Structures are given as structure tokens and as C-alpha cells.
Amino acid sequence: MRRTLALGLAGAVLVFAAAAHATIRPQYGMSRVVLGMTKAQVRARLGSPIGSGGGRFFYARVWVGFRLGRVVEVTTTRSTERTASGVGVDSSESEVRRSYPSVVCAPSGGFRRCRLGSGRPGTRATDFLIGHGRVLQVTVQLLPK
Numbered sequence: 001m002r003r004t005l006a007l008g009l010a011g012a013v014l015v016f017a018a019a020a021h022a023t024i025r026p027q028y029g030m031s032r033v034v035l036g037m038t039k040a041q042v043r044a045r046l047g048s049p050i051g052s053g054g055g056r057f058f059y060a061r062v063w064v065g066f067r068l069g070r071v072v073e074v075t076t077t078r079s080t081e082r083t084a085s086g087v088g089v090d091s092s093e094s095e096v097r098r099s100y101p102s103v104v105c106a107p108s109g110g111f112r113r114c115r116l117g118s119g120r121p122g123t124r125a126t127d128f129l130i131g132h133g134r135v136l137q138v139t140v141q142l143l144p145k
Contacts, residue, residue: 024138025083025140026100027140028140030076030081030140031046031074031081034071036070038070039069042057043057049064056073061078062074062075075138076088085099088135089137090135091128093114093135096114100114103116111129112131113130114127124143127139
């Protein structure tokens with residue numbers, strides 16, 4: 001009885017710990033960057049980028065896109081970044097679908113894209129780019145109007 005209780009408690013701690021360390025917040029942000037931040041705020045959070053150009057800051061396996069000086073896109077290929085439900089790079093398409101029943105998946109330029117959000121101009125969206133059945137990158141973005 002004590003052993004079962006201890007195992008149950010340990011499992012609960014792991015679930016809460018995973019949720020507490022989730023870094024991808026669909027339609028909001030990831031990698032400690034939130035949509036709408038300024039360039040100065042991004043630098044304060046992530047430090048100096050390793051590169052920049054085309055309206056983007058580049059960090060190790062993360063890039064941040066700007067429009068009118070504000071964050072409109074954050075993309076990662078880091079497998080350590082996960083949503084609260086555990087979805088991220090290297091997750092399967094079925095895991096994405098199971099975690100987000102409203103996601104819409106379709107072919108996109110030789111890959112598959114599973115999108116959370118309506119996709120309407122001016123709205124927020126989270127895209128899971130999938131190749132060979134696995135998530136390759138995750139993007140949280142504000143779609144252009």
C-alpha cells in the first residue's frame with residue numbers, strides 16, 4: 001500500500017514538474033520570448049544574438065522575427081522545449097493531434113504543417129512543421145494582417 005502511494009506521488013510530482021518547465025506556450029510565446037516584445041526586451045531575456053538579418057535575431061536553434069520593432073514570430077528546433085502537454089520537436093504527428101484535438105494538419109511545401117489557431121490574418125497561431133512523421137520545428141506567430 002505504501003509503495004503504491006509512493007509511486008503515485010512520484011508520478012504526480014513528475015507531471016507537475018514537466019508542466020512547470022514547459023517552454024512553449026501556444027499562441028503566446030516560447031524560449032522566454034513573448035509575442036509583442038521589443039528587440040531590447042528580447043536581448044534582455046536571451047542576450048546578444050549570434051546573428052541577425054531579414055528582420056530576425058538568430059540564437060542557437062531559436063530565431064525571433066520582428067515587424068515594426070515587435071516580436072511577431074518565435075521558432076525553435078530545440079527538442080528540449082515542450083508544451084505543457086509534452087509536445088515539441090521530435091514528437092509524432094499523432095502526439096500533436098492527441099494533445100491538441102483542434103489542430104488542423106495539411107501538406108505544406110513538401111512537409112506537413114499542423115496549426116493551432118484559425119489562420120486568419122492578424123490572429124495568433126502555433127505551427128508544428130512535420131517531416132517523416134515527426135515535428136521538426138515549432139513556430140509561435142502573429143499572422144500578418
